[in-house]
Amino acid sequence: MKNIFLFGECMVELLNVSPNAQLPQTLKQSFAGDVFNTAVYLKRVFADMKVNIVTAVGTDEFSSNMVEYFQQQNIETDFVYRSCDKIAGLYSIKTDSEGERTFTYWRENSAARQVMKSIDSAEIEKMSQGDVFFFSGISLAVITPEDRPKFWQMVEKLKSAGVTIIFDPNYRARMWSSPDEAKQEYHQAFTLSNIALPGVDDFKQLYQLNTAEEVITFSEAYTFDELVIKNGEQGVVYIKDNKRTDIAITPVENVVDTTSAGDSFNGVFVGARTAGTNSNDAIKLASASAALVIQHKGAIVDQDVFQAFIDNDLYRLN
Numbered sequence: 008m009k010n011i012f013l014f015g016e017c018m019v020e021l022l023n024v025s026p027n028a029q030l031p032q033t034l035k036q037s038f039a040g041d042v043f044n045t046a047v048y049l050k051r052v053f054a055d056m057k058v059n060i061v062t063a064v065g066t067d068e069f070s071s072n073m074v075e076y077f078q079q080q081n082i083e084t085d086f087v088y089r090s091c092d093k094i095a096g097l098y099s100i101k102t103d104s105e106g107e108r109t110f111t112y113w114r115e116n117s118a119a120r121q122v123m124k125s126i127d128s129a130e131i132e133k134m135s136q137g138d139v140f141f142f143s144g145i146s147l148a149v150i151t152p153e154d155r156p157k158f159w160q161m162v163e164k165l166k167s168a169g170v171t172i173i174f175d176p177n178y179r180a181r182m183w184s185s186p187d188e189a190k191q192e193y194h195q196a197f198t199l200s201n202i203a204l205p206g207v208d209d210f211k212q213l214y215q216l217n218t219a220e221e222v223i224t225f226s227e228a229y230t231f232d233e234l235v236i237k238n239g240e241q242g243v244v245y246i247k248d249n250k251r252t253d254i255a256i257t258p259v260e261n262v263v264d265t266t267s268a269g270d271s272f273n274g275v276f277v278g279a280r281t282a283g284t285n286s287n288d289a290i291k292l293a294s295a296s297a298a299l300v301i302q303h304k305g306a307i308v309d310q311d312v313f314q315a316f317i318d319n320d321l322y323r324l325n
Contacts, residue, residue, distance in 0.1 A: 009281050010137040011049065012086065012170075014061040015042025015146035016119035017077075018112075019069050019097040022305055034099070038076050039306035041145050041177055044267045047080050047307055048274030048296060052317060053282060059083040061134070063122035065094035070118070080307075086134070088125035093118035102264050102304070114149070123154035123161075131161050135168035139281055141273070143175045144209070147192045148182035155192065162199050171281075174200040175273055178209040186213055197229045202280075204273055206237040219244045223251070233286070235276065237269060243290050254287060256294045259301055267306040272297040295321060 017040040025032045043060060050058040060082050064070035066089055073095055077084050096117030102108045114120070134140065140162065150158055166172050174196045183189040190213065197203060203226065210216040216225055219236045223246065226234050236244040245252045272293040279289035299316050300308050 009053075009056045009139075010059070011056055011139040011141065011277070011281060012059045012061055012134050012137050013042045013046045013049075014122075014140065014142040016040045016062055016096060016114075016117060016149045017043035017060065017064075017073055018114065018117070019073070019095050020306065021097065021099040023099070023101055024304075035305075037305060037307065038073050039267070041143050041175075041270050042141065043077075043082075044270035044306045045141065045143075045175075045274040045277070046082050048267075048271040048300070048313075049278040050081050050274075051310075051313055052275050052292070052296065052321065053278035054081070056278060056281065057083060059086050059137075061086040061122070061126075063088040063090055063093070063118040063125055065090050065092075065118045067094045069097075070095045086130065088118075088122060090118035090121065090125075093121060100266060102266075108264065108266050117149065119149050120151050121154065123150055123157045126157075126161065131164055134161075135165055135170060137165075137170055139171045139173060139277060140165050141173045141175075141277060142196075143177040144189070144193065144196075145177050145179060145182065147196065148179060148189070152188075159195055159199070166199055166201075171201045172199055173202040173204065173277060175204040175269065176206070176209045176213070177269065178213045180212060189213060197226075197231075200229075200231060202233045202235070203229070203231050204235045204237065204276070206269060207239070233280075235290070237272065243294065245286050245290060247286065252287065254290045254294075257298070259298045261302050263302050264304045265301050267308075268297045268301050270306070271300040292321060 017038055020037045020039040021034045023032050024035045046058050046060050074084055093116050096114035098110050098112045100108050100110055210222050216222055219238050222236050234246040240258045242255045275296040276289050276293035279292050
């Protein structure tokens with residue numbers, strides 16, 4: 008059984024479901040976060056894989072409910088650590104008529120910021136038995152700056168043990184003290200990663216690089232086994248052994264909520280490649296999953312809806 012570790016933060020999600028401009032708003036409460044979303048979609052499509060989330064939560068009711076939700080989604084919780092004095096982070100989300108979203112965050116006291124304080128050499132040894140370690144730019148930004156050296160030491164040990172390191176830049180400017188701080192941490196991430204999953208939008212914001220070609224040139228400074236560049240409706244560029252493949256995608260007309268587009272893509276792509284699926288088919292599966300997800304509200308699509316998609320549509324693409 009393949010064993011995958013995903014490092015990051017899950018948060019309490021509040022989604023406005025009020026009709027029109029009703030005040031006060033009616034909010035639907037759920038749980039989400041980029042790495043958690045990735046884990047959910049990975050597990051849904053590749054149920055035979057062991058999917059672990061590596062994070063920290065509090066002892067408050069929201070945190071306890073969050074861990075229970077992990078278990079309901081069949082995500083392993085052996086690497087979910089409990090903080091006695093911190094709580095789960097929280098965010099609210101608003102989507103416009105085009106499905107684009109804006110967020111408001113409350114994460115200053117999030118337990119996930121101090122997750123590295125709970126990870127010792129014994130825990131790293133357990134993770135070194137895994138097949139994949141996945142993290143994102145948000146994962147990096149969340150942990151406290153003083154804990155990042157310990158994080159990089161952990162990643163180096165995992166890579167030395169033969170674990171495949173996968174990184175999605177997923178840049179959020181407000182989470183960093185400056186662009187230079189982010190660039191410094193991303194350089195470490197790119198240096199250690201076997202597979203990188205950048206989006207052109209991330210590079211526009213952080214590096215002022217506007218095209219897939221510019222991202223490719225930037226990436227030549229690193230030695231990725233695989234580079235997967237997500238470029239919205241323009242498709243996906245895949246590079247392995249200096250060979251480029253351009254994969255077109257079918258644009259979605261009915262975009263409702265783009266919150267988890269990249270996360271669902273990542274989860275299915277990582278699962279497919281870990282299962283041995285060829286890169287072209289892995290990208291097609293991942294793109295189709297993302298297309299389904301953005302036609303529904305919220306980060307996590309209803310289990311029955313997604314399962315019907317798996318049963319009726321997904322594997323016909325192979």
